[in-house]
Amino acid sequence: MFCPKCGATIPDSDNKEKSGSKVVKNILLVLLILVLMAVSGLGTAAYMMFHNKSSGATYEGKGYNTPEEAAKAYAEAFANKDINEMLSCCAIESYVDNLDYEAQIERYGAYMPTIFGGPIMTGDDEATRQINIEERKGQLTNFIIRAYLRVSQPIDSPIFSGLALQVGDGKEYDADEVVDMLKGASDIDSIKVGDVEDCYYFLQASSNDNSDKIHKTLKKVYGGKIEWLGVELEIDGEDYVMFVDAIQYDEKWYILAPHGTGASIAGLDVYSGGICELALLD
Structure with missing residues (x-):
């Protein structure tokens, strides 16, 4: 213009x-x-x-005064379907910082990369520590998944077979059947937590010299005193027991293994999540 x-x-x-x-x-x-x-x-x-190690903030909580308190807190978080709280009951950062990986390899007489509880790297820098912490957290989460699946499905469910379930035309299963079996926590209406006992209370057995030897070995591997426990649960009206191992770090107790030693003594496989019906232990 x-x-x-x-x-x-x-x-x-x-x-x-x-x-x-x-x-x-x-x-x-x-x-x-x-x-x-x-x-x-x-x-x-x-x-x-x-x-970061120097920040003081961790996945794990502040711990508990007794192994029984740690076990009950873990079971109550399980009952409330509070996954973060379950993880906070577990030794995660303390576990990584105290684990003697060389002693663990010697214990099994082999390097077993898929075994529960082992870090994937043995370096001493902060990056390695962070990776191992995430690996430990992931392993614990896998056991939590198995526990919810176990209490939502009968022990003879095909999802616990360890085998691939073939689906499709002419196969044994339909995809929707498998999906329905994997609902887990959403399939459970009520979980009530009962007493905490030594694992042998549920196994109708007692500790022995071999148990004491195992305790000493585990203390060397994991760097803390360990207790083998069982927690009574009532799930949708049926009685169960949840086996857990607790460990002491810096005067506080945490959950070491959701699939506790009691579960192994009872012959429960890894897919059980350390939980079974009390009637199966009679």
Whole structure:
């Protein structure tokens, strides 16, 4: 547009508005990107702060005064379907910091990368520690999954066979049947927690010299005193026992293994999650 008097160019008001609007949008876009970068950075910083050894924040809680208290707290969290609380009852960071991996390898007489409870790396830097903490947490979560599946399905359910279930036309199962068997916690209406006892109370057996020897070996491997326990549960009206091992670190007790030694003595396989009906132990 030109001025009729002097011939000078006059900026088009529409173009000026469009240009101004575009500048504002670009500024807002840049600000949004900066905010997102800041949030991402804070998230990363928070993650590192939460898991860094010097921060004091951990997946595991503050621990309990007795092994029985730790076992009961874990069972109550299981009853409430509170997964974070279950994990907080377990030794996670303390486990990683105290585990003697060389002693564990010697105990089994072999390197067994898939065995429950072992870190995947043995370096002494912080990155290795963080990876091992996440690995430990993942292993505990797998046992929690198995426990919920076990109490939602009978012991002879095919999902506990350890075998692949063939599905499809002409096969033994339909996919929807398998999915239905895997509902887990959502299939359970009521869990009541009873007393905590030494695992032998449920096994109609008693500790012996071999048990004492195993305790000493485990203390060397895991770096703390260990107790083998069982917790009474009533699940949808049926009596169960949950076997757990508790360990003491710095005068506090945590859950070492959700699939406790009592479960192994009873002959329960890994798919049981350390839980079985009391009637099966008679």
